[in-house]
Amino acid sequence: MSRAMKAGAQAAAVHEADSHDLIRVHGARENNLKDVSIEIPKRRLTVFTGVSGSGKSSLVFDTIAAESQRLINETYSSFVQGFMPTLARPEVDVLDGLTTAISVDQQRMGSDPRSTVGTATDANAMLRILFSRLGKPHIGPPSAYSFNVASVSASGGFTVDRGAEKTKTEKVSFNRTGGMCTHCEGRGTVTDIDLTQLYDDSKSLNEDPFTIPTYTGGGWVVRIISESGFLDPDKPIRKYTKQERHDFLYREPTKVKVNGINLTYEGLIPKLQKSMLSKDPEAMQPHIRAFVERAVTFTSCPECDGTRLSEGARASKIGKISIADACAMEIRDLAEWVRGLDEPSVAPLLAALRHSLDSFVEIGLGYLSLDRAAGTLSGGEAQRVKMIRHLGSSLTDVTYVFDEPTIGLHPHDIQRMNDLLLRLRDKGNTVLVVEHKPEAIAIADHVVDLGPGAGTAGGTICFEGTVEELRASDTITGRHLDDRSTLKDSVRTPTGKLAIRGASANNLREVDVDIPLGVLTVVTGVAGSGKSSLVHGSIPVEEGVVSVDQAPIRGSRRSNPATYTGLLEPIRKAFAKANGVKPALFSANSEGACPACNGAGVIYTDLGMMAGVATTCEDCEGKRFQPSVLEYHFGGRDISEVLAMSVTEAEAFFADGEARTPAAHRILERLADVGLGYLTLGQPLTTLSGGERQRLKLATHMGDKGGVYVLDEPTTGLHLADVEQLLGLLDRLVDAGKSVIVIEHHQAVMAHADWIVDLGPGAGHDGGRVVFEGTPAELVAARSTLTGEHLAEYVRA
Secondary structure: OOHHHHHHHHHHOOOHHHHOOEEEEEEEOOOOOOOEEEEEEOOOEEEEEOOOOOOHHHHHHHHHHHHHHHHHHOOOOHHHHOOOOOOOOOOOOEEEOOOOEEEEOOOOOOOOOOOEHHHHOOHHHHHHHHHHHHOEOOOOOHHHHOOOOOOEEEEEEEEEEOOOOOEEEEEEEEEEOOOEOOOOOOOOEEEEEOHHHOEOOOOOHHHOOEOOOOOOOOOHHHHHHHOOOOOOOOOOHHHOOHHHHHHHHHOOOEEEEEOOEEEEEOOHHHHHHHHHHOOOHHHOOHHHHHHHHHHEEEEEOOOOOOOOEOHHHHHOEEOOEEHHHHHHOEHHHHHHHHHOOOOHHHHHHHHHHHHHHHHHHHOOOOOOEOOOEHHHOOHHHHHHHHHHHHHOOOOOOOEEEEEOOOOOOOHHHHHHHHHHHHHHHHOOOEEEEEOOOHHHHOOOOEEEEEEOOOHHHOOEEEEEEOHHHHHHOOOHHHHHOOOOOOOOOOOOOOOEEEEEEEEOOOOOOOEEEEEEEOOEEEEEEOOOOOHHHHHHHHOOOOOOEEEEOOOOOOOOOOOOHHHHOOOHHHHHHHHHHHHOOOHHHHOOOOOOEOOOOOOOOEEEEOOOOOOOEEEEOOOOOOOOEOOOHHHOOEOOEOHHHHHOOEHHHHHHHOOOHHHOOHHHHHHHHHHHHOOOOOOEOOOOHHHOOHHHHHHHHHHHHOOOOOOEEEEEOOOOOOOHHHHHHHHHHHHHHHHOOOEEEEEOOOHHHHHHOOEEEEEEOOOHHHOOEEEEEEOHHHHHHHOOOHHHHHHHHHOOO
16 A cells, blocks of 8 residues: 555544544633634644733633633532532633643742741652651651641540440540641741830820720720729839739730620730731731831741751751751752662652652752742742642643743743743643743744733734744734844933942842942842842832832722722712712712622622622612712712723823812823723722733832832733833833832843843852843843843844
8 A cells, every 4th residue: 555545544544532623712701802712722832912901811711721620620529519619600602622721820829927838839748758767866757847737745534335334434645746846836937026016105004005006995905905804994004013014915815804794805915916916917908017017026936946847856867957957958959969868668759759859940940948938939930839740740631721931030041931831732731821921922833812902902812823923913912022122322320329238138148239229220130049139138118119019919809990099089089079978978898889789780699519690780780889879970970980981081081170180180190101091990900910910009109209119020911012111111210210120031121221230140049149230231242141141132232
């Protein structure tokens, strides 16, 4: 048989099962998607591009990945589903050809103080088993090496009924050896409270001495203290006896009667520790967080020296290394140490641990240590930590969904990330990536460009095809794909300098550097080189310094740009003044809320273990306000019509005429400046993309009074076209007399800078030094660092 005949016979014999090689989406309408229909090839790398807010995440995460997850959840029993998050079916007509989807998003890891890089992965668990087998002296099972397990011992008796009035009492004892340091309870830090920040000791309890939020005179908290019977309410606190002082500050919970009501009295310090100090500071209300930062200092635990572990766990060693030493090592050094262990009895464990640690190094996180608190990881680092468990997976035909995996990566590190994505694809998986970086778009087998604009101006497919076809297309992404910023002909002259001397936070090595003021300064370097440590850890956070970090903005479906930026406050007051009523009427979270939906605009019906259903409220038709409130007008509009305006519309509305409101107009100008003119004022924060949230946060902080702005990777989530607008904003800030310091990897921002501080040369203990200071032109000319080489290539010097 000829070769052609054989090929024909094979083609005829293609199995029906092999024909399902597309993911078909038809009629997708999630968020701003406008009836999108698309076919995505399986077992290929598809990159989704488009301006921030164009609908990329709505299509990839909220439609494809969400439906895959929902269908998988439905395969479990009703009992199991009751413990799982309920997912509603996405707004889409047809979803066909789905495979199991694994989403690796940018969500920060939980900031629980007990969570570390080691506990968030399997590395710590394997290390504990290793030390329980090989550690000398032997102290117990793996739990004896865990800082989250306390040592417990108990003994007692129980009665066994043997029938016919025969009973027997048996004694039992219980012991569990844990590795938790008893002094800091496994946290590694202890709190030192400044008592002068809690109360004025020259006053008595009846004179309202407290400076703690919510501890107001006449309130129940203060009444329990003053009427407990342990203290004289008319006696100044500084004149308390030793016993009274102990009762006031440290007394154990005790039942007391106040006005005939049984209540619990507790000393001030333990009460504060339970109510405020045990909570995540980021989740606190601003005034409470400010109090905690003012009154409390966190210092390393003196007993365990910050290792979180008990003395026994620290004393048990393999060779000369304890588990505390192992967790404190950089992961690449720990991998070398584990590679040097040769013990046949635990060979499979060592192989698995070596693979896990090598995965950290391979993905560019070898500079981390296992005892690094998970909450301190950046969004990009957290995403790469989540990727580690998938690198050695035996699963194939899985859909991996990534949300900008190159965030926080230096151009030098992006190639490594590209190799990992290609490896996942080559194992027979479908890889879907939401991305803006040209270097990551370049490796795509298939590109889908959404737009053409953002918000209501987006939500349609503008282009499908190869990278070369995208480059030749007339879409926004196609036009900007080969954009290259040029070095500035002249740079600004500094008006002063911010001297940093002996900076030693984290991996910094006694760094001395002068940050010029009155110009645009970019601090750059490979991931883990010490940029954030230098800027956030060494620049004093004082009056005049406005810091915009990467922490995600928090908000529920009731929060929107108007509430988050403080814009709603002047709007409510303007409506109230014009109509002679209370401002609270014009808040959907207060007195003006529709009683049927409590101001949510929708009614949620809980269907048990099935997905809940949200229906538009019939009473207010989704407007969120009582009908009587909508009868009040300002500038010819009611409050729901104002909240339905875009930022651009509202900026013109509040600029002049009878609706002129300068306070509202100033906030709207800042929102327009950061490129959010298309957002509607009442759009829930939960529907905003990562880039939109970043810019919303930036717009809010632009209203802060300060001379120095510190921005941490402001290009995160921004399309190539949006970066141009950001550069214009940075220029306007500097031209207005501000000093702008930017931590950034984007070459366009580096090229636009007046001054560059490059850290390195590597990450972790290979970094922490200033390897270059000067203008971008000098960096390109020298090409003495990795950053210089990549910047020179970018500007085609």
